[in-house]
Amino acid sequence: xxxxxxxxxxxxxxxxxxxxxxxxxxxxxxxxxxxxxxxxxxxxxxxxxxxxxxxxxxxxxxxxxxxxxxxxxxxxxxxxxxxxxxxxxxxxxxxxxxxxxxxxxxxxxxxxxxxxxxxxxxxxxxxxxxxxxxxxxxxxxxxxxxxxxxxxxxxxxxxxxxxxxxxxxxxxxxxxxxxxxxxxxxxxxxxxxxxxxxxxxxxxxxxxxxxxxxxxxxxxxxxxxxxxxxxxxxxxxxxxxxxxxxxxxxxxxxxxxxxxxxxxxxxxxxxxxxxxxxxxxxxxxxxxxxxxxxxxxxxxxxxxxxxxxxxxxxxxxxxxxxxxxxxxxxxxxxxxxx
Numbered sequence: 001x002x003x004x005x006x007x008x009x010x011x012x013x014x015x016x017x018x019x020x021x022x023x024x025x026x027x028x029x030x031x032x033x034x035x036x037x038x039x040x041x042x043x044x045x046x047x048x049x050x051x052x053x054x055x056x057x058x059x060x061x062x063x064x065x066x067x068x069x070x071x072x073x074x075x076x077x078x079x080x081x082x083x084x085x086x087x088x089x090x091x092x093x094x095x096x097x098x099x100x101x102x103x104x105x106x107x108x109x110x111x112x113x114x115x116x117x118x119x120x121x122x123x124x125x126x127x128x129x130x131x132x133x134x135x136x137x138x139x140x141x142x143x144x145x146x147x148x149x150x151x152x153x154x155x156x157x158x159x160x161x162x163x164x165x166x167x168x169x170x171x172x173x174x175x176x177x178x179x180x181x182x183x184x185x186x187x188x189x190x191x192x193x194x195x196x197x198x199x200x201x202x203x204x205x206x207x208x209x210x211x212x213x214x215x216x217x218x219x220x221x222x223x224x225x226x227x228x229x230x231x232x233x234x235x236x237x238x239x240x241x242x243x244x245x246x247x248x249x250x251x252x253x254x255x256x257x258x259x260x261x262x263x264x265x266x267x268x269x270x271x272x273x274x275x276x277x278x279x280x281x282x283x284x285x286x287x288x289x290x291x292x293x294x295x296x297x298x299x300x301x302x303x304x305x306x307x308x309x310x311x312x313x314x315x316x317x318x319x320x321x322x323x324x325x326x327x328x329x330x331x332x333x334x335x336x337x338x
Contacts, residue, residue: 031070098148140178
């Protein structure tokens, strides 16, 4: 796989004239303008998007909903604490997201970047059910430590999320009302960022590679400080109940933010495998049998959190492409050509 990564790196140089959006994306539209905007996910009817954003007057991420053309952006979280990973429910009228607002009105301290490119696994995160106008209906998790990264299958209504309830960052499943919680993964190391296939029969997620001992040691050290490092993760795929686990990528780099193509035959994800030690991420895709790895974009920056529209005709993602300032990330929408 290292040789493959080298080949892909060479291909990146060979295609210097490749358009930034590659050959599968076209008609790019920027839906937000300024601030840090990420993780935009579709409503079941394809008319709206829920996303997280750091923008004035908020000092850290809050949850917003907008129309699919970028209009009518409005706050739907409390405006307190920090939020992450919002998702619509199948009824198109309710949302779930993780928030730290019960742990304090202020933003949690940012991760210590002296330890490298790390993410905060804030213990104050819990997952909430709310109406799409922001009224919290129910707190769905209440275990000590981190509960976040929830996504929903529109067909079954099941929610998959990441929790520290077992003492390790594992995948869990629950019903839309928070009942019937079940642990899905049981291997040591980080398991998170999971999404369902459209038929609800499979899941794909990012995880600490079990054969990377240095990454596992680093994972354990950082977790003690409520931190995790995304730079050495691979993608895994299994049945929705966690059976028949297979490692999908073996890049030795970072692979995260996976999403199934509408037909379920491939997974689109974000990776720096063209420059393993760098922080520039592009979109790739791979068949669910682990073959056919292909680079999709050449933005020469950060591109991640892709998701297909319900009709499969569009792809939404987050990127710093054409950013006017450092740390600016916007939500982009593109037509998809398979």
